[in-house]
Amino acid sequence: MADYKKVIEEIEDSLRDRESLKKNIWEWHKKHVLGVGLPELEIAFESGEGVRVRDFEGKEYLDFMGQTLNVFVGHHHKKVIEAAIQQMEKLSFCTMLAANEPKSKLAKLINGITAEPLKMLYTVSGGSEANESAMKLARRARYKVGAYKFISRLGAYHGATFGACAATGLVMSKPAWIEPLPTGFVHVPLPYCYRCSFGKKYPDCEIECAKIIEQYIIQEGPEVYAGVIMEPILSAKGVVVPPEEYVKMVRDICTRYGIILIFDEIVSGFGRTGKMFAYEHFDVVPDIMTLGKGMSSGYAAIAGMMVTEELGKLGYAPNYHGFTMSGYPLANAIAYANIKAIIEENLVENCAEAGEYFMGQLKELEKDFEVIGDVRGKGLLVSIEIVRDKKSKIPDFEVAQKITDFCKEKGFLFHFNARGDTVNLLFTPPLCVSKEDIDQGVTVLKQALSRFS
DSSP, X not given: OOOHHHXXXXXXXXXXXXXXXXXXXXXXXHHHOOOOSSOOOOOOEEEEEBTEEEETTXXXXXXXXXXXXXXXXXXXXXXXXXXXXXXXXXXXOOOTTSOOHHHHHHHHHHHHHSOTTEEEEEEESSHHHHHHHHHHHHHHHTGGGTOOEEEEETTOOXXXXXXXXXXXXXXXXXXXGGOSXXXXXXXXXXXXXXXXXXXXXXXXXXXXXXXXXXXXXXXXXXXXXXXXXXXXXXXTTSOBOOOHHHHHHHHHHHHHHTOEEEEEOTTTTTTTTSSSSGGGGTTOOOSEEEEOGGGTTTSSOOEEEEEEHHXXXXXXXXXXXXXXXXXXXXXXXXXXXXXXXXXXXXXXHHHHHHHHHHHHHHHHHHHHOTTEEEEEEETTEEEEEEBSOTTTOOBOHHHHHHHHHHXXXXXXXXXXXXOSSOEEEEEOOOTTOOHHHHHHHHHXXXXXXXXXX
């Protein structure tokens, strides 16, 4: 039998001085950590503060990644940390079958900041679980008419679990070895005006990308479809902001045929787009809204969904749908403190103002550099589409990678967002970012564009 205590002793002895710490972190990471499949940053982070992070060499980086698009209030937010400590000293865990103070407080808070008819909160550990839960509830709601299919969109990302992956419309997220995925998912074109699937131009297109959803429903019959799942503002394929009419048309279509409309606001919720939720840009409310990322700013693993009172009362009973960490007191307390900070520190308003400033700076770069095909975004959900030239719109993966690598070397981090037929630089800094931070990042970006375009 292994000497477990000796294993711990060897680990802790190996970390007693700084040089050993740096060396062993890399060694253990490479030997024992299974990666996610994406190229790694080749950075070992040690600490962070606000919109900046530091590695073990002491080098500082301006974090316009928001790491995994989820750091909203900034790194090392003391009030959120204090809330975590206070809750751990009181009650770190209890069964999902019982009430607890953080769970009730969080549900009441999110109810207060979402529009009618959204009323009831269900919490889980991550966005994939939230979307699985939403689709499962939509099927339950439409079960009596035999509905089981979902309409989602090409280019969308909804998660890594099997059902969420089936809803995803990104080819690179669905390799052959993962098939067969759950059936019943139809993928329709995006409202992607820069690269319209129908070869049309807005507004003369008559929003064909919304009309095709109704065509599928009519063709197969409304009784076949349980729901439509979509991000109001799509993030995965660069930031795709649809025309306002599009979202309203999809809402009207779902209402007309009794189909459940699910808004995936895992990325866009809690202020990322300059409003508390992205649906506010379109004056449209879904039947189910899934949440994640900014719900805790990465201080705890938590996601969830808000549903109408009707769907909430329907629920899953007498059957069971739950996760060990559903209603997890510690994560709920952290999420409450995080959302409270977003509200009290006016981070939604700062996001709108800083985002407008950032977009303005990027639009100026667009005029000067042929490789910038398009600049898109809302709030601090912003992307640049990189092309060989504006006329051809051919994606230039090599130049995008060189720009990203140069900026990383200069201490400016953002997402290199290659999606098969397009490549974008995706910027999602914490919502507390300042104009001075933006100026610093844009200066480095301009240097990279000047060198590689």
